[in-house]
Every structure is written in C-alpha cells, then in structure tokens.
Amino acid sequence: MVDKAQDNSGEQSTLARSKTTVEVRTLADLARIAGVSAGTVSRALAGKSLVNTETRERIQKLAREYGFRPNQMASKLRSRRTGVIGVVIPLGHDKRQHVSDPFFLTLLGALADELTESGYDLMLSRAIPDHTSDWLERMTGSGMVDGVIVIGQSDQFDTIERVAANYRPMVVWGQYRTGQTHCVVGTDNAAGGRMAARKLIDGGARRLAFLGSTTGIEIAIRFEGARQEAARAGIGITHIPVHLADEEMADEVAAALGYGSGSEYDGIIAASDLIAMGALRVLFENGHQVPVEVQVIGFDDLPLSAQTHPPLTTIRQEIHAGARAMVERLKALIDNSEAESLVMEPRVVTRASTR
Amino acid sequence: MVDKAQDNSGEQSTLARSKTTVEVRTLADLARIAGVSAGTVSRALAGKSLVNTETRERIQKLAREYGFRPNQMASKLRSRRTGVIGVVIPLGHDKRQHVSDPFFLTLLGALADELTESGYDLMLSRAIPDHTSDWLERMTGSGMVDGVIVIGQSDQFDTIERVAANYRPMVVWGQYRTGQTHCVVGTDNAAGGRMAARKLIDGGARRLAFLGSTTGIEIAIRFEGARQEAARAGIGITHIPVHLADEEMADEVAAALGYGSGSEYDGIIAASDLIAMGALRVLFENGHQVPVEVQVIGFDDLPLSAQTHPPLTTIRQEIHAGARAMVERLKALIDNSEAESLVMEPRVVTRASTR
DNA sequence: ATGAAAGCGCTAACAC
DNA sequence: GTGTTAGCGCTTTCAT
Numbered sequence: 001m002v003d004k005a006q007d008n009s010g011e012q013s014t015l016a017r018s019k020t021t022v023e024v025r026t027l028a029d030l031a032r033i034a035g036v037s038a039g040t041v042s043r044a045l046a047g048k049s050l051v052n053t054e055t056r057e058r059i060q061k062l063a064r065e066y067g068f069r070p071n072q073m074a075s076k077l078r079s080r081r082t083g084v085i086g087v088v089i090p091l092g093h094d095k096r097q098h099v100s101d102p103f104f105l106t107l108l109g110a111l112a113d114e115l116t117e118s119g120y121d122l123m124l125s126r127a128i129p130d131h132t133s134d135w136l137e138r139m140t141g142s143g144m145v146d147g148v149i150v151i152g153q154s155d156q157f158d159t160i161e162r163v164a165a166n167y168r169p170m171v172v173w174g175q176y177r178t179g180q181t182h183c184v185v186g187t188d189n190a191a192g193g194r195m196a197a198r199k200l201i202d203g204g205a206r207r208l209a210f211l212g213s214t215t216g217i218e219i220a221i222r223f224e225g226a227r228q229e230a231a232r233a234g235i236g237i238t239h240i241p242v243h244l245a246d247e248e249m250a251d252e253v254a255a256a257l258g259y260g261s262g263s264e265y266d267g268i269i270a271a272s273d274l275i276a277m278g279a280l281r282v283l284f285e286n287g288h289q290v291p292v293e294v295q296v297i298g299f300d301d302l303p304l305s306a307q308t309h310p311p312l313t314t315i316r317q318e319i320h321a322g323a324r325a326m327v328e329r330l331k332a333l334i335d336n337s338e339a340e341s342l343v344m345e346p347r348v349v350t351r352a353s354t355r
Numbered sequence: 356m357v358d359k360a361q362d363n364s365g366e367q368s369t370l371a372r373s374k375t376t377v378e379v380r381t382l383a384d385l386a387r388i389a390g391v392s393a394g395t396v397s398r399a400l401a402g403k404s405l406v407n408t409e410t411r412e413r414i415q416k417l418a419r420e421y422g423f424r425p426n427q428m429a430s431k432l433r434s435r436r437t438g439v440i441g442v443v444i445p446l447g448h449d450k451r452q453h454v455s456d457p458f459f460l461t462l463l464g465a466l467a468d469e470l471t472e473s474g475y476d477l478m479l480s481r482a483i484p485d486h487t488s489d490w491l492e493r494m495t496g497s498g499m500v501d502g503v504i505v506i507g508q509s510d511q512f513d514t515i516e517r518v519a520a521n522y523r524p525m526v527v528w529g530q531y532r533t534g535q536t537h538c539v540v541g542t543d544n545a546a547g548g549r550m551a552a553r554k555l556i557d558g559g560a561r562r563l564a565f566l567g568s569t570t571g572i573e574i575a576i577r578f579e580g581a582r583q584e585a586a587r588a589g590i591g592i593t594h595i596p597v598h599l600a601d602e603e604m605a606d607e608v609a610a611a612l613g614y615g616s617g618s619e620y621d622g623i624i625a626a627s628d629l630i631a632m633g634a635l636r637v638l639f640e641n642g643h644q645v646p647v648e649v650q651v652i653g654f655d656d657l658p659l660s661a662q663t664h665p666p667l668t669t670i671r672q673e674i675h676a677g678a679r680a681m682v683e684r685l686k687a688l689i690d691n692s693e694a695e696s697l698v699m700e701p702r703v704v705t706r707a708s709t710r
Numbered sequence: 711a712t713g714a715a716a717g718c719g720c721t722a723a724c725a726c
Numbered sequence: 727g728t729g730t731t732a733g734c735g736c737t738t739t740c741a742t
Binding site for chain 3: 074
C-alpha cells in the first residue's frame with residue numbers, strides 16, 4: 001500500500017491523486033513536480049530573496065502538500081553549519097548516573113529553553129571520562145555541532161582546558177580559575193561557602209560539618225570557603241564526603257553524622273540542596289529538631305527546596321540567568337566574537353532550616 | 356597563529372614538524388599523509404575487516420596524532436544512518452516550561468543512559484505544539500534522526516497517531532488506548548488511579564480530592580480510575596485542577612484546598628509526586644497533621660519522594676524499566692521488526708503520608 | 711529570476 | 727588488501 005501509482009509521471013494533475021502515495025524525498029523530486037530546477041526549490045524553501053514570489057509560494061505549497069522536508073544532513077554538510085549545540089555532562093567521579101542530579105537537570109531544562117529560543121537544537125551526551133580523556137573531543141571534533149556547552153567541570157578541568165586551546169565555541173558551567181582559557185559561567189563558590197558558614201555561625205552554630213564529596217572542583221571550593229570563614233571565627237569544620245546516589249545517600253548521611261554515636265553537630269553545610277534534603281530527613285528520623293538543635297543550609301536553591309520540611313535555607317545559584325548567559329556567550333563565540341567568563345554572586349535564601 | 360606552514364606539501368617529514376600546525380580535516384588529507392587512498396583510511400578508521408592490520412594501526416595512530424575525526428555529517432549523509440535518536444517533549448497545555456517537570460527529567464536521564472549504552476546520541480527538542488501541529492514532523496521528517504521518542508502525549512494524541520501512520524521508528528511514553536497505531540510504553544494509569552483511591556479509602560478517608568490538571572490524557576485517566584474506585588465505595592471525588600509551575604503551585608494548592616474556608620478533605624490524591632509535595636507543605640503550614648487528619652498519596656515515586664516529610668506514599672511508575680523498554684522497542688522498529696506497546700502495572704509504595 | 715554544475719566529506723560497490 | 731569511482735541530498739557560485 002505504499003507504491004501505488006509510482007512511475008507514471010507528468011500525465012495527471014498532481015492535485016488529482018493522493019499526495020501521500022507519491023514519494024517526494026529530495027529537492028529534485030519536488031523540482032520535477034513543480035517544473036523547476038532543484039536550485040530554485042532550495043531557494044524557495046529557504047525563503048531566499050531572489051525567487052519570484054509566485055513561484056516561491058507555489059513551491060512552498062507543493063512542499064506542504066507532499067509533506068516534503070529537506071534532508072538536514074545534506075543541508076548541514078553543504079552549508080557547514082549544523083544548528084546544533086552539543087551539551088555534555090562529564091561524569092568524572094561518582095559513576096552513578098549523575099544525569100539524574102536535579103541541579104544539572106534543571107540547568108539542562110533552562111538551556112533547552114534558551115537554545116530553542118535561539119533556534120538551536122540540543123544534542124545531549126552523557127560522557128564518562130576514562131583514561132583516554134577524549135570524551136570532549138568526541139563532541140567538539142565530530143562536525144555535528146556548532147558549539148558545545150559543558151555542564152560541570154567534574155574533575156576534568158585539565159581536559160577541558162586542553163580542548164579549549166583548539167576549539168573556541170565552548171562554554172562551561174563551573175568554577176572560574178584566574179588565567180584559565182575556557183569560557184566559564186558559574187557561581188562564586190568560595191563566596192557561597194563563606195556565606196553558608198557565616199549564616200550558621202551567626203545562628204549560633206559551633207560544631208560544623210560539611211557534607212559532600214570534594215572530588216569536583218566546585219564543591220571543593222565551597223568547602224574551602226566555608227572552612228576559611230569558620231576559621232576566622234575560630235571554628236573547625238568536619239568534612240564528610242557523601243555521594244549523591246539518591247537512595248543510599250540518606251543512609252550514608254546517617255552513618256556519617258554518627259547518630260547515635262554521640263558525636264553530634266549543630267550546623268550542617270550541605271554541598272547541594274539534594275544532600276541537604278537527605279540530611280533533613282536523617283535528622284528528623286533521629287528526632288533532632290531543625291533548626292533548634294541543628295541548623296542545615298543547602299546550596300543551589302532548587303525549586304524543590306522551598307517544599308522541604310522545614311523549608312530549606314540555602315545558597316542560591318542563578319540557574320536561569322546562568323543558562324541565558326551561557327547561550328549568549330556561546331553565540332558570540334560562534335560568531336567569532338570574544339566572550340568573557342561570568343562569575344555570579346550567590347545569595348543566601350533564608351527559610352526555616354536555620355536560625 | 357593559525358595558518359602557519361600551510362601550503363608547503365610533501366616536502367618535510369610529517370613527523371618532524373608539530374602535528375598541530377597541519378590541518379588534517381578530511382579523509383583525503385590523512386590519506387595523503389599516510390600514502391594511501393581515502394577509501395582505505397575510511398575502512399581503517401571504521402575498524403573494518405578487510406584492511407591490513409599493520410596499515411590499519413598506522414592510520415589510526417596517525418589520526419590520533421593529528422587529532423583527526425571524520426566529519427559525522429558527511430558520514431551520516433552517505434551511510435543513511437545518523438546514530439541519533441530524537442527525544443521530544445510536547446508542551447501542549449501548560450506552557451510553563453514543562454521541561455523542568457522532574458518526572459520527565461528523570462525519564463530523560465534514564466533514556467540518556469539507555470541510548471548511550473546502545474551507541475546512540477540523543478537530540479533533545481522541547482516542542483510547543485501550535486495550530487500547525489507540525490512539531491513532531493519537524494523531528495521525524497528532518498533526516499537527522501534514526502528514530503524518535505516522545506515523552507508524554509500531552510493533548511497531542513491525534514497528532515502523534517497521524518504521524519505514526521507514516522513514520523515507524525517512534526515510541527511514545529504515555530497512555531495506551533486500544534487500537535492505537537503508535538507504540539506506547541507507560542503505566543496503567545486507570546489501575547494507578549484506582550489503587551490510589553483504594554489506599555486512601557482503606558485508610559479511612561471519606562472526603563477525597565484529586566489534585567491535578569486533566570488536560571493531558573494520562574492524568575485524566577488517573578482521575579477517572581480514582582473516581583470509579585471511590586464511586587464503588589459510594590464516595591465522590593472533588594477534582595481540583597492545579598498546574599505545575601513550581602513556585603506558585605503551593606499557593607494554588609492552598610487556595611484550592613479551601614483553607615481555611617472550612618471545606619476540608621481527609622484524603623488527597625495528587626496527580627504527581629510534585630503536586631503531592633506541594634500539598635504536603637500547604638497542609639503543614641496550615642497546621643494539619645498528615646496522615647492523621649489528612650492522607651496524601653502521590654504518583655510517580657520519584658527518588659525525592661522518600662525524602663519528604665512525612666515520606667510520601669505514592670503510586671510507583673517504573674521509570675528505568677520504562678526507559679529500557681522504550682529503547683529496546685525503538686531499536687526493533689529501526690530494524691524493521693515489530694514492537695508491541697507495553698502497559699506496566701503500577702504499584703503502591705507505602706510510606707508515611709497515609710494510614 | 712532561474713538553470714547548470716560543482717562540490718561539502720564521506721562510504722560502498724566495483725575493480726584489480 | 728587497496729585504489730577508483732560514484733554518488734548521499736543539498737547549497738551556491740556562475741552563467742544566462
């Protein structure tokens with residue numbers, strides 16, 4: 001039921017027979033039907049200037065009728081622009097499918113919106129950096145994308161720098177280091193860490209714990225900021241590396257916090273809101289009052305963080321503004337303009353998990 | 356600093372000068388350097404069978420040294436397979452950027468994992484169906500993907516059916532309707548709705564509310580299931596359409612639940628865990644005890660739902676199994692095999708928000 | 711304003 | 727085994 005009335009050309013009115021039975025797969029096919037050349041069809045469909053309005057409309061109508069769409073692969077190959085942005089999430093440490101990290105996912109959603117807005121498609125690649133460390137080049141060197149966005153540096157700072165030396169249209173979400181080559185957009189993690197510690201200390205906390213693995217540079221810097229701020233108040237911070245695997249995290253947090261070994265904290269700085277939520281739950285299950293006995297502060301300010309119990313005080317990262325900034329910079333780089341890195345100021349969002 | 360030593364060919368040892376100064380952009384370039392033909396390079400790089408092991412390794416080494424990667428656009432055009440799966444999320448109703456819906460995002464993450472595993476790249480497209488309703492064809496007809504996965508039917512069932520009539524490699528997450536053309540993977544939403552109502556009624560609830568907009572077919576069916584089950588117990592359900600926009604949702608829920616107008620419910624069936632979390636929070640803020648005064652049950656069983664306070668009882672959808680099933684079916688369809696729809700049984704996950 | 715022709719960079723017959 | 731030859735379907739000069 002597909003190949004009816006195939007090879008009898010030029011005879012009957014094209015309008016008379018069912019459009020769906022004729023295979024129109026190429027510009028040439030349509031050109032034949034329209035009685036013009038492939039070049040003209042190309043121009044007409046692209047809405048180009050120098051085509052007679054009448055022919056253009058006729059061709060567009062025909063294309064619609066036959067459900068014809070130009071093959072993008074051919075178009076992209078010829079025109080040397082793909083209209084696609086690669087988004088890659090390196091899963092350096094912590095093999096567990098990081099992709100479900102709500103922060104990354106939220107950022108991804110925002111990026112999808114911004115890119116779509118700018119007429120780009122988004123090609124997602126979850127990369128697992130291994131010894132070859134060509135996870136990034138696979139994207140940048142593929143000829144399939146006009147530019148690349150990397151969500152999170154993980155522990156791959158050096159790889160990213162190396163690639164950036166030869167590949168310009170790339171923007172990375174993460175931590176800025178003075179003198180770096182690649183264009184990065186992110187939060188001032190040191191400041192965020194400091195704010196978090198300050199907030200808890202101001203609320204009266206004296207026995208602080210920092211929850212989160214510092215393998216990734218961003219979190220390492222958050223910890224460092226918190227540590228410094230606490231030191232200025234003559235307070236130490238215990239670093240407790242917990243991982244993000246959703247289900248088990250709570251158990252890990254429970255074990256880490258040492259309930260009921262007696263070694264308790266009165267202030268918990270979580271490396272992310274997700275970890276903070278785990279902590280909140282463990283605290284509750286162990287009968288600890290938040291924020292009366294223990295204060296908890298998160299990092300990110302995910303939409304969900306207002307919904308926790310108690311609502312979570314956290315260090316806000318501007319995800320949507322960040323996504324917009326990244327896309328804007330990437331477009332500049334694609335146009336061969338310059339683009340400066342952007343370090344955004346975090347800000348304390350006070351809710352009910354701190355005093 | 357880019358065009359040094361460009362046009363002096365064939366003279367010096369290729370090993371003597373810095374590899375990075377020579378532009379090796381095509382198979383032909385590399386072929387020249389290796390002293391073979393482009394065809395051989397192509398075969399060698401593809402690890403094809405009939406190439407001398409020695410030459411193959413030499414060519415691969417050269418490719419690595421010069422950082423050469425074959426242009427995918429050209430490759431895909433010629434070989435007529437793209438290695439890319441399009442994932443599209445229709446935003447039919449509820450324009451607010453649905454992309455941040457945690458359920459979709461979780462499913463997306465799982466799909467990314469499965470597809471990567473199978474060697475496919477993932478092209479993400481957030482589609483806003485408008486009057487033209489060609490949002491799907493833009494993907495299926497583009498020649499850019501080997502197959503398409505649609506996450507959620509939204510209110511676009513008919514459009515999907517129409518496209519499915521002419522485009523085979525497509526799998527959709529959503530609700531199954533007997534006799535439909537397109538291959539769908541999803542949960543038995545009617546059963547899920549019934550289970551939810553039953554659970555609350557068994558716990559003693561008598562004044563039920565269903566929270567969620569029923570514009571999308573899946574949620575409409577959940578509501579219908581709940582309604583029927585409740586009817587069998589001689590109980591009615593008030594339908595309260597709330598939307599998913601993160602921030603405002605809680606307010607909307609608060610208003611909807613009529614606090615403190617006095618018209619209170621003792622059982623709340625949420626169309627999704629996200630809505631349930633909003634309800635939990637509103638309930639808490641209004642001083643209502645969950646589950647003693649009011650029971651709440653969600654739908655989805657997102658990882659986060661174990662972290663709420665109290666931990667959320669919910670109807671579990673098998674997201675990861677679903678993702679795997681979708682990819683498996685899609686691969687079958689790409690291979691021109693058949694693929695049957697899959698309706699998965701939901702299951703009550705009892706935690707602490709119900710009696 | 712339109713047609714003809716030359717590729718974009720690669721793969722796959724087909725030769726040898 | 728490897729070289730040669732034709733394209734994949736489109737865009738874009740260059741003519742006319």
